[in-house]
Every structure is written in C-alpha cells, then in structure tokens.
Amino acid sequence: MGITNNDYKSTTSSESDDYDINTLMIHADDALNNRVVNDVAPPINVSTTFRYSKNPDDWIPWKDQTEEEQNKLLNEDFIYSRLSHPNNIRLETNLNNVFKGYTTVYNSGLSAFNGVITYINPKQVFFQDCYHGVKSITRIWERNHGVKVYTNLDDVFEHLKEGDLVHLESPINPYGTVIDVAKYIKFAHSKKAYVVWDATFAPPPTVDPWKYDTDFIMHSLTKYFGGHSDLLAGALITRDSKIDHVLKNDRIYLGTNIGNLEAYLLLRSLRTYEMRFKQQSVNVTNVVNWLTENKHKYESLGLKITHAILQTDSFVKDQLSGDLTTPVFSLYLKDFETCKKFVTNLKFFQHATSLGGVESLVEIRCLTDPHISMNLIRFSIGCEASKDLINDIQQSLEKML
Ligand SMILES: Cc1ncc(COP(=O)(O)O)c(C=O)c1O
CATH class of the missing domain: 3.40.640.10 (Type I PLP-dependent aspartate aminotransferase-like (Major domain))
Known part of the structure; x- marks a missing residue:
C-alpha cells in the first residue's frame, strides 16, 4: 500500500x-x-x-x-x-x-x-x-x-x-x-x-x-x-x-x-538507519549465539539468556520473518551482587539506561524499572565489532569464576 x-x-x-x-x-x-x-x-x-x-x-x-x-x-x-x-x-x-x-x-x-x-x-x-x-x-x-x-x-x-x-x-x-x-x-x-x-x-x-x-x-x-x-x-x-x-x-x-x-x-x-540497524542485528545474533554456546562454562554464575532467536514458537518466525531481529536481550545472573561485578568489569559496554544507539549499553534493569527482577541485566547491542563485544563479555564473566 x-x-x-x-x-x-x-x-x-x-x-x-x-x-x-x-x-x-x-x-x-x-x-x-x-x-x-x-x-x-x-x-x-x-x-x-x-x-x-x-x-x-x-x-x-x-x-x-x-x-x-x-x-x-x-x-x-x-x-x-x-x-x-x-x-x-x-x-x-x-x-x-x-x-x-x-x-x-x-x-x-x-x-x-x-x-x-x-x-x-x-x-x-x-x-x-x-x-x-x-x-x-x-x-x-x-x-x-x-x-x-x-x-x-x-x-x-x-x-x-x-x-x-x-x-x-x-x-x-x-x-x-x-x-x-x-x-x-x-x-x-x-x-x-x-x-x-x-x-x-x-x-x-x-x-x-x-x-x-x-x-x-x-x-x-x-x-x-x-x-x-x-x-x-x-x-x-x-x-x-x-x-x-x-x-x-x-x-x-x-x-x-x-x-x-x-x-x-x-x-x-x-539517513544511516538501515546500515546501523543491520549491523546491530548481526551483532546481537553473534553475541546471543556465543552466550548460548558457552553458558555451560559459567554455570556457577547462574547465567540465563532471553531473546527472540532462542524462542521456538511458530508465531516468532511469522513475526520476525526476515533477517533482522531486535538488538536487545536480557541476561540473568545469580544475584544483584553478581550483576554489579559483571557490569563493573566491562570495558566497552556503557552502564546506562536506554537502547538503540550505536554504542552498546548494559543496564542492571531494576535501577530504573520498579517491576523487574534484581538479577536481570538488559543489553542493547550497538555497532561495534561483535568479536570485540564478545571478548568484553567473556573477560568480565571469567573474572568472576
Ligand atoms: C518499548 C518502549 N516504549 C516506549 C518507551 C518510551 O520512550 P521515550 O523514552 O522516548 O519516551 C521506551 C523507552 O525506553 C521503550 O523502551
């Protein structure tokens, strides 16, 4: 139309x-x-x-x-x-x-x-x-x-x-x-x-x-x-x-x-929206896949991930029918203290609310959302190279083992 x-x-x-x-x-x-x-x-x-x-x-x-x-x-x-x-x-x-x-x-x-x-x-x-x-x-x-x-x-x-x-x-x-x-x-x-x-x-x-x-x-x-x-x-x-x-x-x-x-x-x-969003979409797919494949190594940290690419219901494919997906996902860690340590160790991810920008963000979500679990970290994936983002997450998780 x-x-x-x-x-x-x-x-x-x-x-x-x-x-x-x-x-x-x-x-x-x-x-x-x-x-x-x-x-x-x-x-x-x-x-x-x-x-x-x-x-x-x-x-x-x-x-x-x-x-x-x-x-x-x-x-x-x-x-x-x-x-x-x-x-x-x-x-x-x-x-x-x-x-x-x-x-x-x-x-x-x-x-x-x-x-x-x-x-x-x-x-x-x-x-x-x-x-x-x-x-x-x-x-x-x-x-x-x-x-x-x-x-x-x-x-x-x-x-x-x-x-x-x-x-x-x-x-x-x-x-x-x-x-x-x-x-x-x-x-x-x-x-x-x-x-x-x-x-x-x-x-x-x-x-x-x-x-x-x-x-x-x-x-x-x-x-x-x-x-x-x-x-x-x-x-x-x-x-x-x-x-x-x-x-x-x-x-x-x-x-x-x-x-x-x-x-x-x-x-x-x-004017640059499509390039940015494509990059963010590819990046989030790489990051979520890496976390899913490696989460067994961090069992002691209680790591759990939520994102559409991990959903299997048929309506998900119907809704997200193309190559693009949302650049936001959430990570649960054991408790509030573990979340604080994880965020403190990160190098590239800025600890701030909001999402959608070219810079990757994380937020311990209960700092602004009164209705959410204390052990949830929201990720907003930006336009950096996904390998650098993955390395950053990995080094932060390893420091806590
Ligand atoms: C899904 C969603 N809807 C609406 C809003 C509100 O938008 P704004 O902050 O531009 O008022 C937000 C803000 O984070 C959001 O995430």
Missing part, C-alpha cells in the same frame, strides 16, 4: 512501495527541498513563530478558514512551532512513506502513548509485559478518570468491551522476546476495541504490524531511529487520515510536538 489520497500531507509519494527502506529514509522528503538555497542537508529552522503573509487579504480568522486553508498554514506557511514547523513536517513526510501510514511525531515515545490514550479515551486498558512508563501512564488514568487497568493480556477474553485499549509490546522490553500478537488483535477487533502495538524494539522492516491489522503502531524514535543517544522522540502511525487529523490537533494542545532541533537530528539519523 502506498500513500495515496493523502489529504493531510500533500507531499507524500504514491510510489513509495517501489523503493526500499534505505532509499526512502534518504529521499522520501526530497520534495520539500528548499528552493531558495540548494543545500543537500536539510536546514534547521529554529524559529518558534512565523510571519503571516504580507497581504492583508490572506488574513482570515481561524474559525472562518476552510480545512484546506488551515492545512496550508500548518504544512507550508506555518504559524507557531507547537502547532507545526518545517522540520517536523519534513520528518513526518519521510516517515509516512517508511511506515505506509499517517505519522504523527511527538517529543518522546511516552508522549505518543499519551496521544493515543487521549484519542481512544478508554474505560479499560489491557497490557502485560511492556515498558514501565506506559504502565505508569495508565495508572494516572486510573487515578484521574477511574480507568480499569488489567495487567494480564489473557483477561481480554473475559473482560474486553467496545472502545477499550489493548496495548501490545512485541518484542518486549527488556527481554527481547516476541508475543503472539495475532490472537489478541483478532479478538480485540471482534469486540470493537482498539489495539496499539509498540514496535520500538523491532523497527521497520523487522516486523510489519499492518500485516496483523493493528490500529496504531507506536514507536519511541529515541531508540533505533535516533540511533545516537542524543534526542527524544516518538511516533504514532495510523492508516486512517481522520484519526491522524485528530491526533495532530490534540498534539497542539497537549504541547507534545517534537522540537525543531530534535526533528532535524532525527532526520539526519534516518
């Missing part, structure tokens, strides 16, 4: 199906190249406010404007950067083609979830293993609006009602394992509930959430799209232009549009 009949973005291409993702990420916003200065790298427009037309005949009160006139102001002429600015429009134009859907970009992944829960306005929310920040947002809704929160996805089969929100995360943070999304999505739609799929851990083309007919795709763009640990951003993608319109309008008043500089940085990062 290409983006045709796009009534919100006039610049998306109906030919996007013909091009691979790396070409799209480098060129899908070319139509917005500045016609005054021939710069190849897109400019950073830092202004928060934009001059109105010099012609007083163009000054039409907002309430009297047609939708077309308002869209022109938001997408081409601009008013105020909380509404829209050239960098976020350029970014969304690119991502519309990449995702084959209508993209709304936010100033963080959690702002994207705030956007979708505000749009759906559910009476009940269902999730299970997912990013702890998403769980905390649903608790705010529980506190403020009496929303009923279910923390076991199988509860949908007994309690799901029309208009509820089913939040799926696959692959799951921090395990890097995938869940059988198809059965939940099918059931949710039979009840006229909405499905949001947070696919942050498997950005395109690793999984194709549209294949399973999700209603919304959510991403923390902070991770693989940003790729350099230097920006926060999020996205919601829908195939319904009317919903897209509401999300963008709500975003104005939630105050969650991406900043000008972050939008520029993200666009810059998209």
Whole structure:
C-alpha cells in the first residue's frame, strides 16, 4: 500500500512501495527541498513563530478558514512551532512513506502513548509485559478518570468491551522476546476495541504490524531511529487520515510536538538507519549465539539468556520473518551482587539506561524499572565489532569464576 489520497500531507509519494527502506529514509522528503538555497542537508529552522503573509487579504480568522486553508498554514506557511514547523513536517513526510501510514511525531515515545490514550479515551486498558512508563501512564488514568487497568493480556477474553485499549509490546522490553500478537488483535477487533502495538524494539522492516491489522503502531524514535543517544522522540502511525487529523490537533494542545532541533537530528539519523540497524542485528545474533554456546562454562554464575532467536514458537518466525531481529536481550545472573561485578568489569559496554544507539549499553534493569527482577541485566547491542563485544563479555564473566 502506498500513500495515496493523502489529504493531510500533500507531499507524500504514491510510489513509495517501489523503493526500499534505505532509499526512502534518504529521499522520501526530497520534495520539500528548499528552493531558495540548494543545500543537500536539510536546514534547521529554529524559529518558534512565523510571519503571516504580507497581504492583508490572506488574513482570515481561524474559525472562518476552510480545512484546506488551515492545512496550508500548518504544512507550508506555518504559524507557531507547537502547532507545526518545517522540520517536523519534513520528518513526518519521510516517515509516512517508511511506515505506509499517517505519522504523527511527538517529543518522546511516552508522549505518543499519551496521544493515543487521549484519542481512544478508554474505560479499560489491557497490557502485560511492556515498558514501565506506559504502565505508569495508565495508572494516572486510573487515578484521574477511574480507568480499569488489567495487567494480564489473557483477561481480554473475559473482560474486553467496545472502545477499550489493548496495548501490545512485541518484542518486549527488556527481554527481547516476541508475543503472539495475532490472537489478541483478532479478538480485540471482534469486540470493537482498539489495539496499539509498540514496535520500538523491532523497527521497520523487522516486523510489519499492518500485516496483523493493528490500529496504531507506536514507536519511541529515541531508540533505533535516533540511533545516537542524543534526542527524544516518538511516533504514532495510523492508516486512517481522520484519526491522524485528530491526533495532530490534540498534539497542539497537549504541547507534545517534537522540537525543531530534535526533528532535524532525527532526520539526519534516518539517513544511516538501515546500515546501523543491520549491523546491530548481526551483532546481537553473534553475541546471543556465543552466550548460548558457552553458558555451560559459567554455570556457577547462574547465567540465563532471553531473546527472540532462542524462542521456538511458530508465531516468532511469522513475526520476525526476515533477517533482522531486535538488538536487545536480557541476561540473568545469580544475584544483584553478581550483576554489579559483571557490569563493573566491562570495558566497552556503557552502564546506562536506554537502547538503540550505536554504542552498546548494559543496564542492571531494576535501577530504573520498579517491576523487574534484581538479577536481570538488559543489553542493547550497538555497532561495534561483535568479536570485540564478545571478548568484553567473556573477560568480565571469567573474572568472576
Ligand atoms: C518499548 C518502549 N516504549 C516506549 C518507551 C518510551 O520512550 P521515550 O523514552 O522516548 O519516551 C521506551 C523507552 O525506553 C521503550 O523502551
């Protein structure tokens, strides 16, 4: 499916199906190249406010404007950067083609979830293993609006009602394992509930959430799209232009549009996304395979690994059907103290939260996630040489024997 009949973005291409993702990420916003200065790298427009037309005949009160006139102001002429600015429009134009859907970009992944829960306005929310920040947002809704929160996805089969929100995360943070999304999505739609799929851990083309007919795709763009640990951003993608319109309008008043500089940085990062992600995917496969083959040597440390390539269920192959996989996995060691020693011994892996950057990270996950075991270390594999990463892990484990 290409983006045709796009009534919100006039610049998306109906030919996007013909091009691979790396070409799209480098060129899908070319139509917005500045016609005054021939710069190849897109400019950073830092202004928060934009001059109105010099012609007083163009000054039409907002309430009297047609939708077309308002869209022109938001997408081409601009008013105020909380509404829209050239960098976020350029970014969304690119991502519309990449995702084959209508993209709304936010100033963080959690702002994207705030956007979708505000749009759906559910009476009940269902999730299970997912990013702890998403769980905390649903608790705010529980506190403020009496929303009923279910923390076991199988509860949908007994309690799901029309208009509820089913939040799926696959692959799951921090395990890097995938869940059988198809059965939940099918059931949710039979009840006229909405499905949001947070696919942050498997950005395109690793999984194709549209294949399973999700209603919304959510991403923390902070991770693989940003790729350099230097920006926060999020996205919601829908195939319904009317919903897209509401999300963008709500975003104005939630105050969650991406900043000008972050939008520029993200666009810059998209140009190298495919190379980075391929390398991270190959690296994680090598590291997880090495750990699996050698774990018997470290039995005394209680080593256990979780990652999608170790799962044997048939839905895993269906979901991760290509060569790519999530660059995140988790390692359990005997106890908290053993985890501390392991992390202290590492040379290349930075001990920090987050994931998706070119530099490999580890995190003793309970330092930020209140719901996780004390002896779990999350790995985010970067773009270094996998042999150097493996050597680093090996020397740290050996020191503890
Ligand atoms: C799976 C997942 N979803 C959402 C988020 C939230 O994203 P952000 O930090 O950009 O708000 C994160 C952050 O780690 C995440 O891992």
